[in-house]
Amino acid sequence: MKRTALLLFSFLVGLLLLLLAQSNYIPLMEAADMSPDTADPAELRALHQRYRALAKQLSQLTPAGPYILVDTARNHLFIKRRDQVLLDALASTGSGTILDRPGETDHQWIFDTPRGEFSVQSKLVNPVWIKPDWAFIEEGQEVPKQRADRIEPGVLGEYALGFGKGYFIHGTLYTRLLGKNVTHGCIRLNDEDLKSVYQLARVGTPILIF
Amino acid sequence: MTASFILIALLIAATPLGASEVSNPFSIDLGQPAALKEAARVLEEEVKLAARPQTYLLIDLVANHVVVKNRAVELYRIPITAWSAEFLEQTTGRFSLTRRPEIARPRINPSAAAAQEPVSLLDMPIRYDLAFHPTFTLEVVPPSTQYPIRWALWQVGFWWRSLSRAVTAPWSKPYQGEPRLQLTLSENNAQSFAWILVDGMALVVRRPTDK
Numbered sequence: 001m002k003r004t005a006l007l008l009f010s011f012l013v014g015l016l017l018l019l020l021a022q023s024n025y026i027p028l029m030e031a032a033d034m035s036p037d038t039a040d041p042a043e044l045r046a047l048h049q050r051y052r053a054l055a056k057q058l059s060q061l062t063p064a065g066p067y068i069l070v071d072t073a074r075n076h077l078f079i080k081r082r083d084q085v086l087l088d089a090l091a092s093t094g095s096g097t098i099l100d101r102p103g104e105t106d107h108q109w110i111f112d113t114p115r116g117e118f119s120v121q122s123k124l125v126n127p128v129w130i131k132p133d134w135a136f137i138e139e140g141q142e143v144p145k146q147r148a149d150r151i152e153p154g155v156l157g158e159y160a161l162g163f164g165k166g167y168f169i170h171g172t173l174y175t176r177l178l179g180k181n182v183t184h185g186c187i188r189l190n191d192e193d194l195k196s197v198y199q200l201a202r203v204g205t206p207i208l209i210f
Numbered sequence: 211m212t213a214s215f216i217l218i219a220l221l222i223a224a225t226p227l228g229a230s231e232v233s234n235p236f237s238i239d240l241g242q243p244a245a246l247k248e249a250a251r252v253l254e255e256e257v258k259l260a261a262r263p264q265t266y267l268l269i270d271l272v273a274n275h276v277v278v279k280n281r282a283v284e285l286y287r288i289p290i291t292a293w294s295a296e297f298l299e300q301t302t303g304r305f306s307l308t309r310r311p312e313i314a315r316p317r318i319n320p321s322a323a324a325a326q327e328p329v330s331l332l333d334m335p336i337r338y339d340l341a342f343h344p345t346f347t348l349e350v351v352p353p354s355t356q357y358p359i360r361w362a363l364w365q366v367g368f369w370w371r372s373l374s375r376a377v378t379a380p381w382s383k384p385y386q387g388e389p390r391l392q393l394t395l396s397e398n399n400a401q402s403f404a405w406i407l408v409d410g411m412a413l414v415v416r417r418p419t420d421k
Contacts, residue, residue, distance in 0.1 A: 039243035047246040052233050054253035059232040061260040061282045069285060073331050073405045080283075096329030099318040110315065115408050117263035117280055140320040181328040208280045210265055210406050 067206040068120075068169075068197070070187055072113050075179045077169070077187060079200050086200060089193035090178045094185045099134055109134045111184045118163040118207040123198060127160035127170065128153040134184065157191055159198040163207050169197060236272070236416070244419035245272075255304055255414045256282065266412040269348075269391070271295075273416075276393070278406050288403050291353050292394040296372055300389040301415040305342035310407040311335050334401035342413060349392040350400050368392060391415070 039047070066086060069078040072093040079087040094113035101107040131150040136143045144150060157171015172178070172188040189197065235253070238245045252268070259266045260282040268277045269290075276288040295301075314333060318326045337360070340348040349368075354361035371390075395403060 051250045055235050057257050058282045097326050098315045210285045
């Protein structure tokens, strides 16, 4: 009886191992060298050349000049040239919160900093903030009809760099909030870092946001 | 003499930084044809991805990290604690993320006195499945040491699927299973990864060649 059970158990274990070997499962980081990796010298040379050519082609796609890098999770803005860091600044980026437009069920604002590739489209000195609708709604105020009632000077710092769809890199009065996700999508910096960004970036400088 | 110095200085200045990195970005053994082929395949995909304005992912199962890139620039690197895979040979080409993980976004109440707390990294999930097109599933799980029971259950599930496919394989050859990759990431790294993802994000996988 015992012997039969043992035989049956061995058979089942064997079957299991056989089936697993047939499957395409690769266990955790176990990649044993199973076959000798050989090629004739001509083939190897051709592979080398292809690999090197592709590597070169790829390296040529990287920005040639300085570019701005924004890490929205850790709230940092970098200016880099190739692998060299020219500036590492604490920033504030989008809060990710939602604001509903009163009376409209299908209209809402999501306050995210957009992610992807952008470029500096404008460079402004002493910018004024033209408050959008959400800024009034968020504060529980009426949205003004006159444009003049939306203008708020002195809140964006000395410079602003636009990167499209109303998003800017600008200054802030709330420097204690730098390093946090508190904005409506814009990227805030302190005065000193903002000045450096203004000086280093040109219209067309790439902005990579993730 | 002065002219030679100027010439040498110009040559040094013209040499791009990290030239070896450019010629061998994966730091592979150039005597290994399989590794070269795989690296060239990945580079070919990357060249296509980096030519367009988009952020993309490279899951490097040889160097064990996920690299977030845009225009071939490395934006962020996430170390992989461990990984396992099914039908890895089918993970060639580019994949596109169908949907990023759900985020519970706080809603602003204009009448409330206090400001609404923002979304933070800590709100991101640590365990999630990502579906890609063409069909490819990426499971992100925390390390076994942090959640031993849950981890064991996921492993059992993973093994069970492999086993059931293997059982059906002899009757349905050639079996074309759906590729599936399980990445074990630390809690922090899993949250960072979830944060970085956007709908439609492209993905390329670099596979080990010594299996």
